[in-house]
Amino acid sequence: MSAEGAALSGLDGYGTYNTVSYASQPSNTFTLSANTAVTFSVLADMRASTTMGYNLDADMGEYASVQAMLNVGGLLNGMYVSDPQERRVVAAFDVLDDNTTTGVSDSWSGLLSTSFVNTGATEASGELQAFIIVDGYSSVWDGVTPVPEPGTYAMLLGGLALLGAAARRRKT
DSSP: OOOOOOOOOOSSOOOEEEEEEESSSSOEEEEEOTTEEEEEEEEEEEEEEOSSOEETTTTEEOEEEEEEEEEEEEEETTEEEEOOEEEEEEEEOEEOTTSOEEOOEEEEEEEEEEEEEEOSSSOEEEEEEEEEEEEEEOOOOOSOOOOOOHHHHHHHHHHHHHHHHHHHHHHO
């Protein structure tokens, strides 16, 4: 089971995406004998990332999210019990007070395991559910490449001057 999504930005628009992948629709059913247990496990590898970030002129930021869920449940002694296990990763750009951005990517890899235990004297019906949701949106791209601040040029020139002075000193 896998899902993927991408939202493309343009000079005059932004993109959104939403993808859902189910193991089966709506669930897999099973019968569990008396005094038995079952455990379902799946290895998950999730990554959410943004590329462009935040457009201050358009006041828009990018966002990406991945959610995986594995759940098993059923009726035991007239009550529905379940053991949902889920993970979610989110990536979004935020502009901080110092104009830096944060949160460009997030990831998680691991094992999702869920169990159903029938401690009763009769068989029990259960169901297994698994899904992945991928969603996000992109920002309007204004086509402008960021220009360094004047202080950046001053530091560059100062560094080049020091390198030049050091090279000249070595020659003499």
